[in-house]
Amino acid sequence: MSKRAFVAIVGPPNVGKSTLLNSYLGMKLSAVSPRPQTTAQNILGIMTTNEGQLVFLDTPGLVQRSGAIYEFMRGQIDLALADADIALVMVEAGYEPSDEFAIFVRSLKKIVVLAINKVDLVKDKLELLPLIERYKELGLLEIHPVSALSSDGLTPLLNTLMVLAPEGEPYFPAEAPTTYPMRFFAAEALRESLFELYGEEIPYSVFVEIDEYREQEGRKDYIRAILYVERESQRPIILGKGGAAIKRLGTRARQKIEALSTRPCYLELHIKVAKDWRKDDGFVRRATKPPEAYLPE
Ligand SMILES: Nc1nc2c(ncn2[C@@H]2O[C@H](COP(=O)(O)OP(=O)(O)O)[C@@H](O)[C@H]2O)c(=O)[nH]1
Ligand SMILES: [Mg+2]
Missing domain, CATH: 3.30.300.20 (K homology (KH) domain)
Known part of the structure; x- marks a missing residue:
């Protein structure tokens, strides 16, 4: 029996969610920039391996701003989470979990995997340990330090997602990297x-x-x-x-x-x-x- 899951990639702006999607798919589907709120609409990317299929939804960053476009962006995150089997929460190294972040994580009624991205910027990897501890205190069990840019840690993260994915036939044909036109x-x-x-x-x-x-x-x-x-x-x-x-x-x-x-x-x-x-x-x-x-x- 093979595995399959919808995986919503969620987290603060600019942490590398879209870069991660592009890395996994090996193509530039999702727009990336050094500035926040580059992604405004969910992007669907499909990754099929011998073990199964992960359907990623790359989402806009979590922001608390008012206005129609920001409400739309929050709606996109909710939509992605509603369909998701797994919430892949992404932060970047050095990002200390805020109270809002803790509330957000606890509100997720999903399997949650945390990716701490941009570890290529951390010279002394030991510095990551206290940060990982603080995320563990939020009840997060699956924590992966990664670099979406240099692909560091992406294979172990992928393996974890596959292990946690429910069993079932693939949602989509294996060839297509997306269903979007x-x-x-x-x-x-x-x-x-x-x-x-x-x-x-x-x-x-x-x-x-x-x-x-x-x-x-x-x-x-x-x-x-x-x-x-x-x-x-x-x-x-x-x-x-x-x-x-x-x-x-x-x-x-x-x-x-x-x-x-x-x-x-x-x-x-x-x-x-x-x-x-x-x-x-x-x-x-x-x-x-x-x-x-x-x-x-
Ligand atoms: N150093 C470093 N930069 C990264 C990494 N992943 C993404 N970035 C950069 O962070 C910025 C935001 O990336 P993006 O994927 O657009 O973030 P998103 O807003 O979460 O989708 C871009 O300038 C990326 O090149 C990483 O692993 N290491
Ligand atoms: Mg993005």
Whole structure:
């Protein structure tokens, strides 16, 4: 009998949740950046081995901010946890468990595995021992120091997840790394590129919508993306002098999309203003319709 589990990767912003997913899948599915709240929607990634199948859901970081987009992000975490067999809670080395964190962990009615990430930054690994003790005091039993970046400790963590996974047939066919459509990852690639190329509020102020994604036999795929900004004054920043900045954005995102789809594409970008969309429940609800084919059946 083989194993299978839905594994929700949850934790504070910026600890390396998306990097972990990408490491396990060996591909750049989930956007990564040195800044918090890069992931806004859950990303589903499937890992199938000889032992079984783990269906990871990479989630936005836990934050206590108000506004429609943050409520949406918290909803995403709740959704991932509701479906999960295992909660893979991730923190980073040096992160002391706060009271809120303790409450969060106790609220999880799941098998919980803790990954303490970024141990590559800790010179003296003995420093980790008191930290591990403090997490044990919260009732956490499975604790794995890892480095998602250098893949340190990822195999033992994977083995633990497989051991804890319920028995059963795989949820999805073994070949596919995800059930989300390519258009979803096109938006993710644009999002990551925005974080790489623009400072301050800009990446957070842009909502990326893939308006059209047309696969074309014998020619480049055609992708049209709308970048919704919160204010008219953000348009010239995105464009840059003589359109240089948006050109760079388009080129970078296109390269990421092509690397994932392994097909050449033509990427067209448009800017629209959706005033203060981050606070607008209606906009967030409309704009964040989840991708289809999320769960089997
Ligand atoms: N040094 C180090 N940096 C890491 C590691 N994992 C992730 N990072 C970096 O931490 C930042 C946040 O990573 P990301 O995966 O976007 O975090 P998320 O917000 O939890 O999804 C990025 O700059 C990553 O390159 C790690 O194991 N070691
Ligand atoms: Mg992330």
